[in-house]
Amino acid sequence: MSLAIDRQAEQLDAGIRALGVSCTTEQQQQLLAYLALLVKWNKAYNLTAVRDPDEMVSRHLLDSLSVAPHVEAGGDAWLDVGSGGGMPGVPLAILFPERRFTLLDANGKKTRFLTQVKLELKLSNLEVVQSRVEAFHPPVPFAGIVSRAFSSLADFANWTRHLGDEATHWLAMKGVQPDDELQALPPDFRLEHCHLLTVPGCQGQRHLLILRRTS
Structure with missing residues (x-):
C-alpha cells in the first residue's frame, strides 16, 4: 500500500475504535x-465537495x-434518502x-456511481433506486429512514411520510441542533431523541435527531 493508503487505513481503524463500533478487518478493507x-x-x-481523501475518512x-x-x-x-455519494448508506x-x-437519489450520475459501488464491493444487501422521493412507492414501510444533510426536518418528514409508519425510526443527521427546524415539524411527527455525536477528526457539532410518527 502507498503511504497515503496506509495513513487512511490507520485513521479509519483509530476512528472506528474511538466510536466503539464493531468492524472486522474485511469490512475496514471494504470501507x-x-x-x-x-x-x-x-x-x-462531483459526488462530494470534499476533495482530500484523508478528510473523507472522517467527514464521510x-x-x-x-x-x-x-x-x-x-x-x-x-432507506437512505438523497444518498448522493452513498453516505451514510454504503x-x-x-x-x-x-x-x-x-439508496435513493434522483441524480442519474450519482445512482450510476452507487450501482458501481454495489457491483465492485459485492454488496448484495444494497439496492440503488433512481427516483424522486415523492414518486418512490415501495411495497412495505421501511423500519428506518435516514438522511444526511438532505433537507429541512419538515421537508424530510413530509417527503418521506408515505415510506414509513408508526414503527419507523426517522434518523436525521445534522450539524448544530436545528431548534428552528424542530419548531416547524409537521403535527404528526415528534422528536424522540436528540443525540450529540462525536466523530473522530470532525470539527464542529454533529447531531442525530430521531423522529417518530404519532398517527
Whole structure:
C-alpha cells in the first residue's frame, strides 16, 4: 500500500475504535475500497465537495458510522434518502450485511456511481433506486429512514411520510441542533431523541435527531 493508503487505513481503524463500533478487518478493507471509488469517481461526477481523501475518512466514513448504534437497534430494512455519494448508506451496508439498505437519489450520475459501488464491493444487501422521493412507492414501510444533510426536518418528514409508519425510526443527521427546524415539524411527527455525536477528526457539532410518527 502507498503511504497515503496506509495513513487512511490507520485513521479509519483509530476512528472506528474511538466510536466503539464493531468492524472486522474485511469490512475496514471494504470501507477503504469504497473510499477509493469515491475519490476516483468524484473527479468526473462531483459526488462530494470534499476533495482530500484523508478528510473523507472522517467527514464521510466515520461520520456515517457514528449512527451505527441507532441503526443496529432498529429493524432490517433501511432507506437512505438523497444518498448522493452513498453516505451514510454504503458504510452502513458494509457494517451490517444482515440488514437491507435502499439508496435513493434522483441524480442519474450519482445512482450510476452507487450501482458501481454495489457491483465492485459485492454488496448484495444494497439496492440503488433512481427516483424522486415523492414518486418512490415501495411495497412495505421501511423500519428506518435516514438522511444526511438532505433537507429541512419538515421537508424530510413530509417527503418521506408515505415510506414509513408508526414503527419507523426517522434518523436525521445534522450539524448544530436545528431548534428552528424542530419548531416547524409537521403535527404528526415528534422528536424522540436528540443525540450529540462525536466523530473522530470532525470539527464542529454533529447531531442525530430521531423522529417518530404519532398517527
